[in-house]
Amino acid sequence: xxxxxxxxxxxxxxxxxxxxxxxxxxxxxxxxxxxxxxxxxxxxxxxxxxxxxxxxxxxxxxxxxxxxxxxxxxxxxxxxxxxxxxxxxxxxxxxxxxxxxxxxxxxxxxxxxxxxxxx
Amino acid sequence: xxxxxxxxxxxxxxxxxxxxxxxxxxxxxxxxxxxxxxxxxxxxxxxxxxxxxxxxxxxxxxxxxxxxxxxxxxxxxxxxxxxxxxxxxxxxxxxxxxxxxxxxxxxxxxxxxxx
Numbered sequence: 001x002x003x004x005x006x007x008x009x010x011x012x013x014x015x016x017x018x019x020x021x022x023x024x025x026x027x028x029x030x031x032x033x034x035x036x037x038x039x040x041x042x043x044x045x046x047x048x049x050x051x052x053x054x055x056x057x058x059x060x061x062x063x064x065x066x067x068x069x070x071x072x073x074x075x076x077x078x079x080x081x082x083x084x085x086x087x088x089x090x091x092x093x094x095x096x097x098x099x100x101x102x103x104x105x106x107x108x109x110x111x112x113x114x115x116x117x118x119x
Numbered sequence: 120x121x122x123x124x125x126x127x128x129x130x131x132x133x134x135x136x137x138x139x140x141x142x143x144x145x146x147x148x149x150x151x152x153x154x155x156x157x158x159x160x161x162x163x164x165x166x167x168x169x170x171x172x173x174x175x176x177x178x179x180x181x182x183x184x185x186x187x188x189x190x191x192x193x194x195x196x197x198x199x200x201x202x203x204x205x206x207x208x209x210x211x212x213x214x215x216x217x218x219x220x221x222x223x224x225x226x227x228x229x230x231x232x233x234x
Binding site: 006009044047106110 | 150152154159160161162163164167175207209213215222223224225227228
């Protein structure tokens with residue numbers, strides 16, 4: 001079963017508008033971490049935002065916010081005021097306890113969403 | 120600030136050849152990872168090492184071996200390369216500090232082609 005599911009292969013948004021990229025996850029751990037990364041066409045992986053499972057408030061980093069709905073197991077990324085430079089692949093990821101249950105090892109990524117920002 | 124350094128950046132192998140991808144980090148992180156990225160598949164975890172001296176299989180370990188040489192270095196070996204292993208490979212490292220996790224830092228990637 002997929003641990004991280006990103007159901008939108010591609011998304012389009014007009015410059016200066018907001019866009020939401022969807023992410024759902026599957027875990028039985030009580031403590032876990034959720035991440036979003038951006039991968040521009042140059043290929044590097046850029047960290048955007050982190051949400052801990054016990055964080056009661058949604059994480060925000062500048063124009064990025066994470067809409068965390070724990071009961072629904074969703075961790076959607078909201079980008080406000082889109083810019084042309086936001087055009088890239090976006091990945092959702094989850095870090096869980098390892099098989100021994102004593103340390104956080106496994107970091108699993110979704111399939112990604114390609115975001116295109118139109119002028 | 121070197122961060123995570125992967126070598127080589129590009130490699131072409133013939134089917135059946137072997138090679139080792141090297142990865143080193145200078146951030147004193149405990150956890151290190153190897154991923155492969157294929158179109159439409161996202162990043163798939165090959166192997167990871169939660170701490171020095173331990174390694175565990177990820178989603179797609181077949182055809183690969185790893186070595187956590189020390190805290191800094193985590194290598195990925197292809198013993199007998201196959202065309203299905205043509206991909207972009209990323210090494211990453213991270214640290215977990217209780218509820219405050221640091222993000223994973225990635226290398227620049229290795230583009231491997233097996234012909």
